[in-house]
Amino acid sequence: MSDHKERIPAPDEPSVPELEVDETIAPRPEEEIADALRAKPDLGDHSG
Structure with missing residues (x-):
């Protein structure tokens, strides 16, 4: 929780x-561009 x-x-x-x-x-x-890419969740499997 924020103390703001x-x-x-x-x-x-x-x-x-x-x-x-x-x-x-x-x-x-x-x-x-980076902000736009961060806005979409990366749901791919990156374990391999």
Whole structure:
């Protein structure tokens, strides 16, 4: 179970957090392909 607690911003903080520097860079095509492949379960027999 996660210990995540909802953070309530201070009165002078925006309600939506700002993006980190590395989140402004678009993902590389191979990252998108890997994400798509991970989305499908691999049910094949890999014991042999």
